Amino acid sequence: MYTxxxxxxxxxxxxxxxxxxxxxxxxxxxxxxxxxxxxxxxRNYKGxxxxxxxxxxxxNIGTIDVGKVRLMFWDLGGQEELQALxxxxxxxxxxxxxxxxxxxxMRLSESKHAFEKMISSEALEGVPILVLANKQDVEVICExxx
Ligand SMILES: Nc1nc2c(ncn2[C@@H]2O[C@H](COP(=O)(O)OP(=O)(O)OP(=O)(O)O)[C@@H](O)[C@H]2O)c(=O)[nH]1
Ligand SMILES: [Mg+2]
Numbered sequence: 001m002y003t004x005x006x007x008x009x010x011x012x013x014x015x016x017x018x019x020x021x022x023x024x025x026x027x028x029x030x031x032x033x034x035x036x037x038x039x040x041x042x043r044n045y046k047g048x049x050x051x052x053x054x055x056x057x058x059x060n061i062g063t064i065d066v067g068k069v070r071l072m073f074w075d076l077g078g079q080e081e082l083q084a085l086x087x088x089x090x091x092x093x094x095x096x097x098x099x100x101x102x103x104x105x106m107r108l109s110e111s112k113h114a115f116e117k118m119i120s121s122e123a124l125e126g127v128p129i130l131v132l133a134n135k136q137d138v139e140v141i142c143e144x145x146x
Pocket of ligand 2: 056075076
């Protein structure tokens with residue numbers, strides 16, 4: 001009876017959990033993206049002022065529930081010395097969002113290099129990757145000015 005009831009409880013209330021890594025160079029906008037996502041999807045979440053966000057040293061975690069699914073976002077610091085820590089999280093991840101600052105042409109090749117290193121990891125084989133060309137609002141402003 002207990003097994004039946006606990007199974008029913010789990011079926012009704014337990015959520016499937018997925019871990020999503022947010023990676024990319026420092027200043028790409030990973031933490032801002034996570035914060036904005038939380039503001040949009042978490043009811044009653046006030047969030048911090050976006051201009052108060054500083055560079056991530058270590059890891060930010062954000063949890064978002066969508067229906068019966070719980071998404072755990074792990075936003076890792078993108079500074080060069082912190083990139084060495086990224087692969088410690090690959091085995092646990094179900095998906096990756098790779099964020100690029102699309103306005104920073106000078107660092108595109110650096111970002112490409114970090115991306116290629118990331119996808120060469122066997123631990124990420126079969127893991128879906130979303131590449132996010134961030135800061136499109138800046139591009140629009142530039143185009144308007146031109
Ligand atoms: N215009 C514009 N600025 C953005 C956008 N996303 C982030 N920024 C700015 O980019 C800067 C860096 O943002 P962060 O979110 O701290 O970048 P990060 O990728 O988390 O950086 P690290 O933690 O150092 O790895 C901040 O000044 C943000 O306000 C965007 O979509 N548009
Ligand atoms: Mg950050």
